[in-house]
Amino acid sequence: MFLTMAPLLLATAATPDPAWQSLWEQCRNETAAELRLACYDALGREAERSGTLSPQNDNAATGGTFQLGREADSGDMTLTRMLADGNTLVISCASNITHLRLTLSEPWAGESVTSQLDGVTVSDSWFIRNRGLLLESGRGLPAIDALKRWIGHRELVLNGADGHTLRIDLAGLGDALAPLRQQCHW
Numbered sequence: 156m157f158l159t160m161a162p163l164l165l166a167t168a169a170t171p172d173p174a175w176q177s178l179w180e181q182c183r184n185e186t187a188a189e190l191r192l193a194c195y196d197a198l199g200r201e202a203e204r205s206g207t208l209s210p211q212n213d214n215a216a217t218g219g220t221f222q223l224g225r226e227a228d229s230g231d232m233t234l235t236r237m238l239a240d241g242n243t244l245v246i247s248c249a250s251n252i253t254h255l256r257l258t259l260s261e262p263w264a265g266e267s268v269t270s271q272l273d274g275v276t277v278s279d280s281w282f283i284r285n286r287g288l289l290l291e292s293g294r295g296l297p298a299i300d301a302l303k304r305w306i307g308h309r310e311l312v313l314n315g316a317d318g319h320t321l322r323i324d325l326a327g328l329g330d331a332l333a334p335l336r337q338q339c340h341w
Contacts, residue, residue, distance in 0.1 A: 188231075188249060196243070196258050196288075221331035232338050234331055236324070244323055246302065246332070248339035255291070255298035257313070257321070262287030265316040272308045279304075281313065299341050302332065 182194035219237040226232075233247040241260035246253070268281035268290060279301050282291045290313070292301050305311060311323040 188247075192245065192258060196260075221327060223331070223334060230338070232335050234335050236331075238321075238323060240321070242321060246298075246335060248335045251339055252295050253298045253302070253335070253339045253341065254294045255301055257281075257290040257292075257323070259288050259290065259321075263290060263315060264319055267316050269314045271312045271314070272305065273310060274312075277304060299339075302328075306332070 182191055185191035185194050221234055221236050224233045224235070229250075231247065231249040233245060235246075236244045238244065243258045245256045245258060247256075248254075263283050264287070266283060268283065270277050270279040270281065279292055280297065282293075283289075284291055292298055305325050306329040308325050311325055313321040313323070
């Protein structure tokens with residue numbers, strides 16, 4: 156089952172609401188990966204807006220743990236980490252190709268992204284897509300190279316030209332990536 160954000164929703168609600176469960180099922184049944192991800196993002200934003208997701212929750216305040224999902228029919232894997240600011244790090248192995256993305260709760264301002272690992276500038280390339288709601292570091296070898304660089308580091312910081320900063324906690328990334336690395340043969 157491919158329910159990347161469902162554990163987060165269910166963990167923060169005292170009793171699951173059948174209406175929300177139905178909406179999560181609709182997202183899960185979406186066949187196109189990008190539409191499925193957009194569906195989950197929209198549900199997450201609505202849940203946060205309506206108070207279903209509490210910002211006081213420990214995972215929301217500090218960034219959640221990595222969650223691994225597997226597509227039942229294709230076997231494709233997706234590793235996600237919900238960040239403290241509502242953004243989501245998404246690493247996937249789809250058709251044996253590694254993808255590295257960051258879905259944003261608010262559009263990225265500007266046309267450039269610079270990155271730092273533990274305070275040291277690195278040359279990761281980020282592409283701004285989907286009207287600024289998706290940052291994509293790449294797919295295939297560029298994504299693999301970036302992920303290998305990140306393993307063992309504490310924090311990735313993305314900076315925009317307007318001074319906007321996104322912080323991504325990398326703790327536990329190496330262990331969390333193991334099944335995805337095996338699936339994508341790297």
